[in-house]
Amino acid sequence: MLGNTERPGGERGARAADPDLVRVLDDEGRAMRKPVLPIERRLALYEAMVRSRRLDERLERVQRQGRIGFHIGSQGEEAAVLGVAEALAPEDWIAPCYREVAALLHRGFPLEAHLDNVFGNADDPNVGRQMPVHFASRAHRCLSVSAPIGTQLPHAVGLAYAMKLRGEHAAVAAFFGDGATSSQGFHDAMTFAGVMKVGVAFFCRNNGWAISLPAHEQCAARALADKAVGYGIPAVRCDGNDLLAVFEVASRALDTARRGGGPTFVELLTYRAGPHSTSDDPTRYRDPDEVSRWAARDPITRLRKHLEREDAWDIDREAALLARVDAELKEAIARAEKKPRPSVASLFDDVYAEPTEALLAQKREALALDEGGEG
């Protein structure tokens, strides 16, 4: 059985069989009931999940080769991210953590723009100011990733309140991890969302770990979903490695939010299959058995088995997909890598709408030094 008999984060058997956990696919990819998501969309989402995985794997290699400074991926959490992304309406907003770039790409954010950010080059929408994988796109209704944990959550609440006041009927999907549920931002957001009854769906990717801290040491509650009770917010627990379940649960939460029914807390039980980031070495703190147990529940494998059962997928299609994705990624990375870095002048833009006199003086100083060619 999947995560319903085991607590993620390594502590086995701590939780009794969990009848509340929403699932559609069993571990072998058998549909336990008729999925809501049509088969064409299941296929499209499978491809998106594979593309996300291959991108992470490739960028980790690129980082090891020293071509980028850092990478943070979402291996093992593709269903949690893309199941929600598929449930979003175009008017809905995303308040992201840092593992949801696949959701943004799913909305049509160009891969090229993402890679421009990863390389911090002159075309990066963030002008090379943020670390890799710290994306933002107003055009795609996605807020700007902030490294400080949990800070986006009250923003999601305020944004939803603004939509309410402006008469817009859309939802905000807020993403965060298990660790973030200990942050002040989480507490503030849940408190305010409950009282203000705003249209936020809180998607907690409980991937078992916050860097080296297992989820059961993050919070003594039986389940993170239990926290929602205290804020007066309804909660759902969902198998986060089951794309079809995530889609259904997210659809309901987002729909409630859009219809003015207020917030929902969704705990997506999943697993961080990779390191926290390229700066991390999880072999120092994780039991390899735990990693392999979760590998057996990999969301991509599970969906592939399901599609094979439905006669919608086979080895040939798999090979063609991998070839196509790999060629696309390889070419896109090479292109982003060749672009120049942002100009020295750009360092001083966007501090304010209009630069102060002091800032302009500093800009002149930096430009003079740059032209002097001393660096």
Added chain:
Amino acid sequence: MSELTMVEALRSGMREAMHADASVVLLGEDVGRVGGVFRVSDGLRDEFGPARVIDTPLSEGGIVGTAIGMAMHGLRPIAEIQFADFIYPAFDQLVNEAAKIRYRSGGQFSVPLVVRAPYGGGIKGGHYHSQSPEAYFTHTAGLKVVCPSNPRDAKGLLRAAIDDPDPVIFFEPKRIYRAVRDEVPDEIRVPLGKAEIVREGADVTLIAYGAMLYEALAAAEEVAREGIEVELVDLRTLIPLDLETLEASVNKTGRFVVVHEAPLTSGFGAEIVSRLTERCFYALEAPPIRVTGFDTPFPYTLEDVYLPLARRIAPALRKAMED
């Protein structure tokens, strides 16, 4: 005595303190199982157990607030903030609580707390793994602020900070965590509030701290080839500030330049410049100069442009000599 990096020296300081005094505890995110994301506390959990080396939930306010409670009742907590950039959720606890508890209780309570935080740029960390927030804390009465530049001082100052009866914020220049090795004695103490003259010179005083000390040194050596003799002072402690050493040097040279990574406006350099201008006004032969980070958030790609590296310090030294 052994040859240590700053990471090893800090670890050795914590280990000695924990052996000497059972009330010393360490708490923070990832400090136990992995020994901190920079491995400063590597091995300490195995040595002292999880009750004294505590992996905490993800809340800096929780870490510091809990540490304050511990400190008020006989423990000597060392709280690690994973990156100084993440210290702000604990700002309230530091500024309104730790800093004021002795004063507001008429001395009934004290908070012997050390908050360690890796700080500063140069590791491609972007906005949130590069900041130098020291000035926010130097502005708060009741807090001491320390910033070592080498392994020996790091250990000696850390031991002094742990011994200190008041809250100390201990900023560790992560850029040089492993860049330099030093002979580091056992049981060393470096007193808080004492600057060090790193290089003597008669022409201009250069004041720096943390990782920028090495940039300052490189600039001093560069202008030495042109005949400018720089006296380089390593501040080591910002609060208390060793004005005596600074004043003596500036009275001798008549010129001074201050370097820090933090932005210019309201940075600690402003405090140094005003203090020294007040005290050495008639000895000054040129206006003081600050070489600092710019008044922008800390960037990712252009961090080499942002930082006050030697290539920006050397021209400032020449300019100080012009007048």
